[in-house]
Every structure is written in structure tokens, then in C-alpha cells.
Amino acid sequence: MAATGEGKKEEADYKRLHSFPLIRHTDMPEEMRVETMELCVTACEKFATNNESAAKMIKESMDKKFGSSWHVVIGEGFGFEVTHEVKNLLYMFFGGSLAVCVWKCS
């Protein structure tokens, strides 16, 4: 019981500690990066259960803000190799289990 309790506590700790957005890789300029990151956080929180909607929201907002042909991938496990326009890529983790990759390529 104690062990499970501890495990739960750990999990809670993990969730609490790992909830912040962690940028893994990006080559965006500062301003754009911050904006994109905030957008990703907003989208993921809004559609916590529906990654597709979150991705759609991010994509559409990015298209509006920074010009068309953005691509967004959100998931808990995936591998990718993408070609992106330089200074238009953001790869981040969020919420301890989500990976978000946003890039532009027309």
C-alpha cells in the first residue's frame, strides 16, 4: 500500500514537475519562438484529449500569423524526418507526455 501510495505521489510529482513546456529543438527567432510556444501550450490545454483538434488549431493560427504552409504533429510517440524552412521549426515537449513538432515548409 505504502509503495503504491508512494508511486502515486511520485506520479503526481512527475505530473506537477513535468508540466512545463520544454523546447527540445528550435531555430526560430526569440519572439516567434515564444509566441509559438505559447500557442502550442494553449492549444494542448484547450484540447487536452483531442490531439487532432489541437494540431489543427495550432496549424491554423500559425498559418494566419506567419504565413501559410505550416505543419503540426502532436503525439505521445512518433518518429519523423522533415524538411523545413530555416528558422521555422519548433520541437517541444509538453505536459510530460506530449511531443509537438511545428514546422513550415511550402
Place this chain on the structure above:
Amino acid sequence: MQDAFFCRGSNETVLFVQDKEDGMEHGDEWDEWSHGKTLTKPPDQLELTEAELNETFTRILTATNPHAPQNIVRYSFKKRSYKPISAVDQMAVHFVLEGNLLYKDSDEARRQMAKQGLPAVIFVVFGSACIGFTQATPGEDAAEMEEVEEEDRPDSAASKTGKKEQKLTNQINFCERASQTLNNPPRERNCQTEPPPRCNFSAIANQWEIYDAYVEELQKQEKNKEKQKAIPSKKDDEDDDRGKKKMILMETQTQSDDLCKMAKATKILERMVNQNIYGDLAIDFKYYEDCSDEFREQEGTLLPLWKFQCDKAKKLTVTALCWNKKYQDLFAAGMGSYDFSKQGRGVLVFYTLKNSSFPEYIYPTNCGIMCLDIHEQVSYLVAVGFYDGCVAVYNLKEDGQQPVYQSTAKTGKHTDPVWQVRWQNDDMDGNHNFYSVSSDGRVVSWTLVKNELVSTDIIKLTMEGVPHLSTASFDFHKQINHLFLVGTQEGKIHKCFKTYSSQYLETYDAHTLAVDAVKWNHFHPKVFISCSSDWTVKIWDHTINTPMFTFELYAAVGDVAWAPYSSTVFAAVTVNGKVHIFDLNVNKYEAICQQQVVAKKTKLTHIEFNLVHPLIIVGDDQGYITSFKLSPNLRKQPKVRQSSLSRLTDVMPMQI
């Protein structure tokens, strides 16, 4: 259709035929203007003689018809008798043609238009010809005929379908002109823009990767927190500035790290740029030989090449020059001042021949540099002697502008300017060590032990009654380690032994003024050279206390140097800006080259031969270092059979 106008002039009948092509026949009106009016003679034209042509006919045209009956009578019921009628119809009809004009709104016209598939709105006029005239003189053979022609004919309607409402033109003198201009040839022009740069990125996202990333990040954050904690705690211990300084230091370190990545690339680029700018000098250095040397028997010339200067060394005197033994293109120059009233800062610079515009290394010093030496084996160690009596050792591999070793008053520094430093072979413990000589009369050996300099007095120069002598230069024997020469400011040269510190082996009354340089020959073990401000250069055999050769140069001699390639060649610089090069093998009395290399006012202070290239560098009191290439006559190599040693022995005066 042709319109014919028959004109009977006074004496000539011509037929104007106007080629009136209608749309039916020619389709377009293109030719209409180009044909114009042609003059044609009918075949049946009367041929009249001149007299006939000049004959005048008088005709009166009246409105009465000659054929009209004049005797028409009618029965008048009023008068009950026949009466002639005076009013006779004078009109005569010659030709009648039924017209086929239709009113376009009429049923007939509509029907026709429908038949031809024309839209009803198109204006169509069916033309006809109707001629009527009054003939005044019935006997007239020529008739004036005028035909009123309608522009548009029914049969031309088909061709008009494409054209909408054409403007009716004046039939009399209408003419249409057109010209065709050259059409500009079409050209294609396009340009292509570069697509925005792209690059690839790939990664794998799964739960453990994400977890690891978060854990790593958290650890980093914790470390940062600890650091931040550590800094304020230090603040408590020490003063506030320290912590800030450390922060700044850390920042600058990271910044410099970023730049360091580019350092090598920028260095290469700088050298490339320099090679481009001074490409001709490099080619001269490598390939140019003075052809005129073949025609001069002995004399040679100096070809000026690069000139080295640096803003930080401006207005300073070059007080020392030394080639790096390992990297033959690198040399060190010490800057300071010989003028005792103008002492100040100094600078130690390292130049390479590959980059003449900016030094490889710069070490600014608070005190003027007087001498320097680069270690033969450990080529990054440089010993430097200062005007204030300090000696220091710089390590080129270390970052920073400070020397790695520096003597202090505690460790027995000189009390007067250090005139010469010279590296020695490592001692038995394997420590590097060097000797220094100063005008306080001491010759001191310095040993680099861990992180301090340990000094040992080798000899204190004394003379009867005088507590110490001021030394100006010294040189160690190339083969006999213990033997060295000391030149003094009084003009004497002492031969000393490291181990007998109390007395000299020999004293030469060499010069009447300070001995500026004394140097052993590179090849001959007994021969050395000395020079002085008393205008002379002397060559000695150390076993004999009178000079073998004395050369008068008519100006204070700043420095002499033996050539590394021949035992008989040496060079001297004088304060009047001249370089003198001697080859005893060629001429025992005069210089084989005597060249003014800088302005006369500029004093030359030092000269050094490059160890492998036929190149000398000359330093002056303006902070410039100039390099010269020796012409072939100046660098005659000794013949293989005859060794350098024997050659110099051969040229030695017999009286010795």
C-alpha cells in the same frame, strides 16, 4: 465594278478607270489605295492631228429637247378649236434600270436578311445604278455619264458580316492609307529567385525520451539554483563586487568561447587577404633574384619586402629581434626605448611573414622591453628583459597578456636595465633556465621552477676600485658551454667562465664606447665579432687580445649578426639607416653591400638573419621592422669541399 468617267476635254479623250474593287471581288480593301488611278487609253480613241486638236467647237447647251415635238395641238372645248400646246415635255429617257434597293425595315429586306443569316440590325444597302440626264444637244457623240454608286452592294454583304457599321466614305477623293510598322521582336525574359533555405530535422518522440528530457532539464534547473545560492553566500563572505565580477567573467568566458570557434577560420581568412594584398611581395620573396648580380662581381643588393608595424608599437624603438627556431616564418620583436629620458610602456609582438599587417601575438608591457630570446627547443617560451631590471617569461600557448613568470625584487631582479637574456640548455633537473645581463654588473641565471623564477648570480663584474661594471651585451660560446663574453658600456669585452665567478679569463680593450653587441661565430669556435657606438665593428680570435679585423662604418653601429649560412658573412646596421653586409671571403676591407634602407634620420637598431631563408629583418627606432631579401651575391654558400671553418681560417690575417 468599274466606274467610268468619260470626259471630253477640249482636245483629248481619256478614260479614267477607277478600280473600284468591291468586297466580293477582292475580299479586302488593302489594294485599293495602292493601285490608285491608272490612265488607260481606249483602243478606239480617235487619232487627231494637231490642227484638229486646236480646232474650236462652240456648243451651247440648252434645256430644250430637240426631239420633243413642237406641233402638238389639242382641241379646246372652250374655244371650240384646236390649239397648239406650248409646254412640251423636254425630258428624254436614255436608260432605265430597275433599282433593287430595299427599305431595310420592309418585309422583303427582312426576308432576304433572314435568308442570308444576317442579323437584322446590320445596315445593308442594296445599291443600284440609275442614270438620268438631260441631253441638250441630241447630236452629241460623247455623253457624260455619272454613276452614283452605293458603297455597299448586296453581294458584298457577306464580307461585311465581320465588320460592324463601317463608316461611309467620301466617294470623290477618299483615299485610305496605311503603313505597316516593324513589329518589335518578342523577347523572353525571366528570373529565378532562390527558394528560402531549408534544412532537415529528425527526431523520435516517445515517452522515455520525453521523460529523460524533462529529468535532464530539471537537474539543470536545480544546478542553476544551487549556483545562484552559492553566489549570494559568497557575497556574504566577501565583498559584493567579487560575485558580480565572477558573473561577468563567466559571461565573457562563454562569449569568448563562441568567438573562439571562428578564430581559426578568421585567421586563415586574414592570411588569405594578406596574401592577396601582398601577393607580389610573396612572389618576390620566393622567386625574384637580382639579375644584375651576375654583372657585378662582388656587390649585392637588398630587396625590400614586407614592412611590419603595429599601432601599439608606434613611436617605440625596436630593441630586440629574434627568429623562432621551429617556425621559420615567425619572429619576435621587443619594443621599448633606449632613451633613458623617454622610458614608458613597451610591447612584445610576434609577426609572421604570412601576415605582415597584424601581429600574431601582442603582449603590452608597462615597462620598455630591452631584450628577448626564444627558447630553441620549446619554441613557445620567450624570455624578456625589461628596462626596470625585471625579467619575465611569456608562454605563447597561454591565454592572457601576462607573463607566466616574472622576477620580483624579492627574487633578485636587476637594479638596472637588462641588456640581454639568453636561454641555456635545461639543467640537470630538466628545468628550463636562462641568463640575463644588466648594467648593474650582474650576470644572473634564472631557473624556471614550477611557478617561480629562481635566480643565481653567476658573476659580478668588477674592476679595480670600481664596485661594478655596467654590462651591455653578452654571448655564450656555441660549443664550450661555460665560456661566455660580456661587453661593457665602457668598451671592454670580458671573457668569462661560468664556474669562475670571481675573475675574467681575458679582457679585451675593444672599443672606446659601449659595446652594443658581441657574438660568437656560428662556425668557427674561436672567432667572435663585436660592434660599438664608436663606429667600428671588430672581429676577434678569443685567444688573441687584439682584433683581427677592424671595420670603420662612419656611424654608430647598432647591431651585428653573423650569417647562418656562411662563416665569413656578417651584417651590421648603423644609426644613419644603412645596412652593411660583409663577406670576408670576397672582400676583407669593404662591405659588399652598403644600402640605405630607411630615411637617414631613422636609426636602425637591430638586425637578424633568417635561419633558412635568404632574408634579414631590420628594426628601427620608429617601431618598424623591415624585411629584405639578400641578392645572390650576398649569400654565396661555401663550396662543399671547403668547410666554413677552414674558409674563415683562410681569410684570417697571417700576422695573428
